Amino acid sequence: MSLAQKQKPKESADVKRKTGLNVTPVLQGEPSCFANGRYCVTVIWLAALLLAPVWAQDAPPKTDDAPDIKPIQIDWPLDNPGPSAWPAQREAPTGGKLSLTPATEPDASPRAERPFPKQPGASNSGPSADNSDPEDDPDAPPGDALPPTGFQWGEATRQAMLFNAIQHALRFATEDGTRKEIKGPFFRDWFQSVRNLRGWRDGDPFLVNYIGHPIMGAASGYIQIHNDPKGQRLEFEPRKKTYWKSRMKAMAWSAVYSAQFELGPISEASLGNVGRAPRPDGKSPMSYVDLVITPTVGTLWLVGEDALDKHLIERFEGRVRNQFWRGIMRSFLNPGRSVANAMRFKWPWHRDRRKL
Helix, strand or coil, rough: CCHHHHHHHHHHHHHHHHCCCCHHHHCCCCCCHHHHHHHHCCCHHHHHHHHHHHHHHCCCCCCCCCCCCCEEEECCCCCCCCCCCCCHCCCCCCCCCCCCCCCCCCCCCCCCCCCCCCCCCCCCCCCCCCCCCCCCCCCCCCCCCCCCCCHHHHHHHHHHHHHHHHHHHHHHHCCHHHHHHHCCCHHHHHHHHHHHCCCCCCCHHHHHHCCCHHHHHHHHHHHHCCCCCCCCCCCCCCCCHHHHHHHHHHHHHHHHHHHHHHHCCCCCCCCCEEEEECCCCCCCCCCCCHHHHHHHHHHHHHHHHHHHHHHHHHHHHCCCHHHHHHHHHHHHHHHHHHHHHHHHCCCCCCCCCCCC
């Protein structure tokens, strides 16, 4: 063995002792990872942890679970293509076809129409039953005010009192005998006029007793109807009990109004003392004809106005669009309703069910 070979192990021992490292495997040509397996495993684990996000981003998406998307085909009939036809359809080359119809046939069963929600107070007879528009009706309640549900006693009484005051004002303006009898003791002359009530004929002409008083009865009956939510929008329907029930209420109201107008504290007997003195022919001006004819014949007159409004005026309005002539027909063919409309400060041709 040569001297160089003998000194080599000693130098290696000195390096190991000074640096604290085992360099024997390196000098011998062996990899350090095989010398210490724990270091090798740690390096591999850290490399895999750092490269995992990169592999996940570069990985292609899986197509095994993707939904089966089918093409949509729609064949539009273009027998007479107009200017609104699609350019792609007009300029399609020969043999080409724009297919946008679905691959699967849609359900051919007709869809059930979704009913409109029922509005409070509206009927199920459709839009033809009531063509009034709350937005266009100036008489509709403002805001979200709900319509009344019970009879409006206060409003009905005020309208009846206004009607009674206007009638007595006309009496004093047109009857000279009424103005002369205003003098004297109020209560004594009033009670004397009531006690003279007798007989049927009061001496008034036919036009007053059998035309004027029925219109008065119809007007007072319509005052009751206009303030009754259950009968306000009823039209002429003689086969329904609700219609006749509403009109019988109107007749009862008309009878009370007629009795007050003839005999009450603000009446012909108290203001003008009609009936206190007999007529020159011996007949008493205070008789039963007005008390009977006003509510009974007046209710028949009211029902007749309902029938005319439904079967004549509405047909006329279906053919004539001129509002002037429509208002004339409504006002003159329904005089009792027109007077009642005026008592609630509405136009004579006003209708609660429809616009002019």
